Amino acid sequence: MLEQILNTFDVNTDAVATNRGFYYQYLSVLKKWIQNFVEDKNIVTYTEVDNDIKEVGQELIFTQIKCYSSNFSFNSEEIKNSIFNFWLLYLKYNSSNENIKFCFSTNTKIAPREKLLDKWSANPELNDNELYKLCKEKIKEILIKEIKVRKNKKLQNKITEIQKTEIKSASESFKKYIQNTDIEEFVRNIIWEFNSISPEESIISIRKDIDLLLSNLKFNNKPSALLFSVLLSEIYKKSQNTNKDDRCVTNETISIILEQTDDELKKIIDKKFTKLLRIEIEQIQNDIQHIQIKLGQQDEEINILKNNFTDFSKTKIPKELTFIPDINSTEILGWDDFIVDINANLRVKKTISIFAEGGMGKTSFAKKYLKTFTDYDHIIWVSVENSISYAFSFDEVLQKNLGVEFIKSDDINKFKLILNDINKIEGHNLLIVDIQQSEIDNTELKLIATITNWEKIILTRSHIKNFTSFKLPRISFEYAKKIFTSNYSKEEIDNSLLIEYFEYIDYNVLVIELTAKTIENSIDLTLNTFFNLLKDQKLDDNDFNIDIEVNDENEVIRIFNFLLKKFSLNNLNSEERNYIEYLALLPSSNIYIEDIILINGIDFYDENKITIGNIINSLEKKGLVEYSSDRKRINIHRIIREIIIYNSRKEFNPFINCLFYIVWLTARIKEGQNQPSNSIRFLKYAESILNSIKEEYRKSVYQPLLMLENELLYSYRFFIDIGIGNEHNLRWNNLALRAQKYLGSNDPNLAVIYNNLALSFAYNEDFKNAIIYFKKALVIFKKEESKWVDIVITILNNISNIHLKSKDLINAMNVFKEVQEIRRRYNYFDGQQLGIEYRILADSYKIAGDYDKAIELLCGGIKLHKSLNILKRNDFYLSAYYNQLSQLYLYKNDIGQAITNQEMAIKTLEDINLNNSDYLLQMYTIVLSLYQHEGIKNKEEEVINKINLFKNIQS
Structure with a gap:
């Protein structure tokens, strides 16, 4: 029951904000981290995991940070939300942790009329029994009300009646659980921290505390300002990790940092991040008077910029205005005809987008383009990892070569000012924007397009429809083989295996290179072994933990971790993430859009046509799916599909987000029992889901998968002569064995599986086993015979047919008479x-x-x-x-x-x-x-x- 509750009411608290609360939260993490280091406390501090801060040591402490200007009471939404989230965390971790605390920490104070919270804060141990009872009742009251609030919010969503029933059931179960549970331990483990100061004062105060701690001798007299930036950058970097387990900082992390020189430390500061923090601090500290002073200085600053304006002629600035990737050290294969077409179109259209999934070679193509067409006067290459404006605004080399300097008041318009300066450069010029992420800001792209004096190539995973766009062709087998063999020098590999492998990974250039280097650097790994492990979803197998080097990477990498990073899905909202996780379980190609709409039920077709259509359009925009030419089908690149599945397997409840889709698909196939042609379109999706979710990752959706497999195998009997061989029979047998372990001995679903296994034995003329399993099914159904009368009759008729096939007329007629007696007993004709x-x-x-x-x-x-x-x-x-x-x-x-x-x-x-x-x-x-x-x-x-x-x- 608890698992169902957690699945229904759990909320995503792993959010990253960029406001004042975000900065205050990071300062709080930093203070805890360095305080533990100074005091030699072996505590691992997590950020953006389960709550704002999670500390793992002798105690497990979850801290919710709030930097507010208003006061708090038990009526505050923030307090109620925090208590509810604390309770979910308590349910999740209590069984494995004896010492667990929940801290609500804020800069502000308790509202004047909030007497109970004030008394609790003053008496944190709750030694007064009457006070404890009042607090316990208040917590229960909040939890139960929050269940109702969240239930109502979920019910307002566009969901099916089945989902509504599920939510209502979970809500009632949750309320009863709370009402009947002693929550004393939970209540006594809640800690309140009210610092009673303004947001501005709180940040100044915590910053002073941090500076004092950094002056401790344990920090080897390192400059505190330098350490502050380094450690805050480290927290930020850790918080961005896809894997939650990696979002932590430890004493060992600080020890490693302190071993480095000051110059080395300066290099690891995330300058983009710290610059944003300075802006944030200024926004908090500046008052109206300072803003007025800045406005008064505006005219003077504009005049300075005018006086310092440089004549940007092509003879006074370098040809390469940014760092250009190495284009000469390696031969780039393929796209010979395509590159000529792109050049011809670029001269006319000025702005061209080249799109393809990650790893297909867009960056390599652009390098080859530069190597092929050398007649440009000026070249800019900007690699975009966050946003386009961010990449331009913080490219120091570009700004230096442009000869421009900015004052702080320019920060908000810096991107536009840089584009304006670029546009003033005369000559035959080329701008390449290499977008590494999947989501694109069209507003920023439109600004790029306003640069009229330049030809622009936009490299992206998305199909940009408002520019002239070309899909990067996949390379030929010959070139793919050359890429593989240029990174692999062991024994020759048969072409048939290479073709099969390249087709499987859809000729992904990056994966071909990584595969070859991994096998080359291993002792005994072969392509055949690698391929089999990949097909079995074992890319994280220990055999792949081989260090390799990749161009444009500053350190050695390992194939699995690198691909996870390369194809991360951090920019998806929850609806998109849930749906792409489901789509990844389906075949990688030819997913018919009408099919996936119908899977949700014909009664909801019109509604889902819009909802699903919008999600798919958004996923296409982010480069995760691709429409067919007729826009009736979608494809997901095989490697993207694999990475999504790997990410799903790491969740606390793997594939739980796909539960309803599995149930709905089972229902659609089951509807085909009387009209098999209606279900045949869905069989390939069921087969794919069963192949995609391996046995060890099925715990959260085990029963739904059993029933899906049952309906799939049963449907095959209308299309496949399952009596020809015994492969189908083996699948039924395997399903029955797994169902016996998971389902209760009296579960009707198990009886259905027994009946269908018996049918399979009968088709293969194994009449002895057929009778055994028909009777196993009968034992279960006959316990409620009146409820299952039609199925009981069906099974008995199946047994009669078995006897007839054996020419056993006597037993066939005896069973036939039993059926007629049942019909008379229940008047069922x-x-x-x-x-x-x-x-x-x-x-x-x-x-x-x-x-x-x-x-x-x-x-x-x-x-x-x-x-x-x-x-x-x-x-x-x-x-x-x-x-x-x-x-x-x-x-x-x-x-x-x-x-x-x-x-x-x-x-x-x-x-x-x-x-x-x-x-x-x-x-x-x-x-x-x-x-x-x-x-x-x-x-x-x-x-x-x-x-x-x-x-x-x-x-």
């Missing part, structure tokens, strides 16, 4: 199983040699089946009846009727659109033999064409 029972009787008379009676009974079964509501019957069985009727007429040597009924069997399958069913092919083959026997040439040619078409489609 409905459903398509009645037709099956006619067929059972017909088979009995056939065995006895009375073909006329068998035909009469089978015709009765056909008539009954046709009388059923078309939505409640499966005409796959009707086709089987006609097929059996054709066989009976053959026994009577009535070829005409045999042909007629076989044609009816074929037409029935064709009418329900089972055109790719193995059974249809078998029926074509049978009727072809009959046509040939009777010499019906025109129909013979027609069916031969159908057989050839069928084989072509399958191939």
